[in-house]
Amino acid sequence: SQLLLYYLSKLREKHRIPDIPVYLNSPMSINATGIFCDHLGEHRLTAAECKNLCAVAKYVRTPEESKRLNDQKGPMIIISANGMATGGRIIHHLKAFAPDANNLILFTGFQAAGTRGAS
Numbered sequence: 001s002q003l004l005l006y007y008l009s010k011l012r013e014k015h016r017i018p019d020i021p022v023y024l025n026s027p028m029s030i031n032a033t034g035i036f037c038d039h040l041g042e043h044r045l046t047a048a049e050c051k052n053l054c055a056v057a058k059y060v061r062t063p064e065e066s067k068r069l070n071d072q073k074g075p076m077i078i079i080s081a082n083g084m085a086t087g088g089r090i091i092h093h094l095k096a097f098a099p100d101a102n103n104l105i106l107f108t109g110f111q112a113a114g115t116r117g118a119s
Contacts, residue, residue, distance in 0.1 A: 001029035001108045002036045002053065004079055006045070009052040023069060025060040025089055026081040029108060069093070075102035081109065085117030 001024060011017040024030055036043070037050040045053070057079065060066050066089045069078070078097065080090045085107070097103040111117035 001026065001079055002033055004106055004108065005033065005053045005056050006049070008077065009049075009056040012056060013052070018075070020075045020077060021072070022057040022077040022079070023060050024057040024079045025066055025069065025093070026079070026108065027061055029079070029081065030059045030061060063089070067092070070096040075100070077104045077106065079106045079108060081107075085111070086115055 005022075005024070008017070008022055012019065024033070033054060037054050040047055040050060060069055070092055076097070078093050080093060081088065085091070085094065090105070090107075093105055097105060107117060
């Protein structure tokens with residue numbers, strides 16, 4: 001997730017992607033992002049790069065916030081834990097947003113062969 005946020009912040013900075021909402025919808029990824037930026041000595045990013053990385057997305061922490069996200073209109077980028085796209089929050093986002101080519105759903109993990117996410 002942190003790598004995706006980093007590249008999205010760089011793409012925005014260079015005006016390579018439109019200024020559309022980005023949502024990080026994974027409580028574990030949100031917590032890891034905070035830890036990542038609290039420990040600047042453990043990686044090569046500067047404090048400014050970490051600040052930009054953390055600011056690129058709106059954090060979706062609770063199931064209620066995730067459900068409300070499905071009511072949003074307009075193009076967006078959703079970064080979500082994937083669960084092989086067989087369960088959890090991602091299923092609802094795929095149904096709500098995948099049919100619209102203006103949206104982008106980014107999975108943050110491995111997709112095992114034979115699962116919906118690997119298709």
